[in-house]
Amino acid sequence: xxxxxxxxxxxxxxxxxxxxxxxxxxxxxxxxxxxxxxxxxxxxxxxxxxxxxxxxxxxxxxxxxxxxxxxxxxxxxxxxxxxxxxxxxxxxxxxxxxxxxxxxxxxxxxxxxxxxxxxxxxxxxxxxxxxxxxxxxxxxxxxxxxxxxxxxxxxxxxxxxxxxxxxxxxxxxxxxxxxxxxxxxxxxxxxxxxxxxxxxxxxxxxxxxxxxxxxxxxxxxxxxxxxxxxxxxxxxxxxxxxxxxxxxxxxxxxxxxxxxxxxxxxxxxxxxxxxxxxxxxxxxxxxxxxxxxxxxxxxxxxxxxxxxxxxxxxxxxxxxxxxxxxxxxxxxxxxxxxxxxxxxxxxxxxxxxxxxxxxxxxxxxxxxxxxxxxxxxxxxxxxxxxx
Numbered sequence: 001x002x003x004x005x006x007x008x009x010x011x012x013x014x015x016x017x018x019x020x021x022x023x024x025x026x027x028x029x030x031x032x033x034x035x036x037x038x039x040x041x042x043x044x045x046x047x048x049x050x051x052x053x054x055x056x057x058x059x060x061x062x063x064x065x066x067x068x069x070x071x072x073x074x075x076x077x078x079x080x081x082x083x084x085x086x087x088x089x090x091x092x093x094x095x096x097x098x099x100x101x102x103x104x105x106x107x108x109x110x111x112x113x114x115x116x117x118x119x120x121x122x123x124x125x126x127x128x129x130x131x132x133x134x135x136x137x138x139x140x141x142x143x144x145x146x147x148x149x150x151x152x153x154x155x156x157x158x159x160x161x162x163x164x165x166x167x168x169x170x171x172x173x174x175x176x177x178x179x180x181x182x183x184x185x186x187x188x189x190x191x192x193x194x195x196x197x198x199x200x201x202x203x204x205x206x207x208x209x210x211x212x213x214x215x216x217x218x219x220x221x222x223x224x225x226x227x228x229x230x231x232x233x234x235x236x237x238x239x240x241x242x243x244x245x246x247x248x249x250x251x252x253x254x255x256x257x258x259x260x261x262x263x264x265x266x267x268x269x270x271x272x273x274x275x276x277x278x279x280x281x282x283x284x285x286x287x288x289x290x291x292x293x294x295x296x297x298x299x300x301x302x303x304x305x306x307x308x309x310x311x312x313x314x315x316x317x318x319x320x321x322x323x324x325x326x327x328x329x330x331x332x333x334x335x336x337x338x339x340x341x342x343x344x345x346x347x348x349x350x351x352x353x354x355x356x357x358x359x360x361x362x363x364x365x366x367x368x369x370x371x372x373x374x375x376x377x378x379x380x381x382x383x384x385x386x387x
């Protein structure tokens with residue numbers, strides 16, 4: 001008994017000392033990381049982690065359900081696709097053809113209403129909000145300086161950074177994107193409860209507008225600029241100008257750094273479902289129009305899905321691009337293999353959500369599973385035509 005009491009005493013002393021040191025060295029955000037992620041057996045953010053954080057609701061209006069194809073789910077997934085779903089733990093896979101859901105599969109207890117974290121697909125949503133703010137004259141254009149909104153930003157080139165640099169990830173911000181490192185800046189912003197202070201303390205010591213370098217910090221600061229320009233929380237702005245006009249069937253949730261008056265984690269963490277995520281694909285497929293109504297300027301849409309830099313053809317303004325099977329396509333992409341893939345030539349949208357991502361190499365900007373989801377969708381469509 002004495003040994004147990006002595007052990008507990010030293011355990012409490014040690015634990016208390018560790019917590020104190022975390023605060024002293026400014027890594028106290030790790031306490032939240034341990035509580036919300038690591039103690040649950042994960043080594044990184046996970047699909048339903050929105051339940052562990054405060055959220056702001058993205059309200060929907062009158063629902064506009066997707067049309068269902070006459071031959072809905074008439075073709076089974078190919079063996080390769082089934083194997084990929086199993087190996088990478090897919091939870092949702094949709095093929096929308098000619099504005100109707102042609103194929104739809106759900107796994108692991110998820111369904112068409114289940115919310116999951118979008119991760120970096122949210123970057124495309126934030127860039128859409130930028131386009132709307134420009135349309136409304138609340139932001140002057142892609143060339144407007146970030147200093148106009150946050151004069152306190154720091155660094156040698158702080159005066160030169162534009163909102164367009166943020167949207168195209170070419171700001172020159174000091175940043176690293178190491179998701180699995182508990183001490184990286186991207187991990188800190190995911191778990192810290194004061195995003196503004198962290199972002200505004202980062203420096204712009206590299207000349208902006210020179211090249212593409214993936215940076216979640218850019219999108220976070222862009223979201224902050226949009227909030228300041230519009231006078232509205234991002235969630236409310238997206239609800240009013242996108243979620244409601246596009247007839248989303250379910251409200252979405254956007255993670256906050258703290259409640260009740262915190263800011264959205266703009267670089268990630270918009271929680272919704274496959275059918276509603278696909279609405280952004282439809283909007284961009286239709287050049288910013290929704291059922292005849294102009295939501296986004298078509299010029300902005302075209303610019304978003306065109307490369308800014310010749311040596312980085314894979315990225316525009318908030319959207320990824322690729323050419324595969326001789327077809328040009330653009331897409332939203334998120335951590336762990338979240339995709340909304342748009343193929344304009346065939347009026348097709350493919351959505352994949354899941355727990356794991358395919359192999360990503362330095363030789364290709366696009367992960368291996370991306371090609372599987374597209375190629376096998378076409379294989380399934382061939383089977384439909386042969387029937």
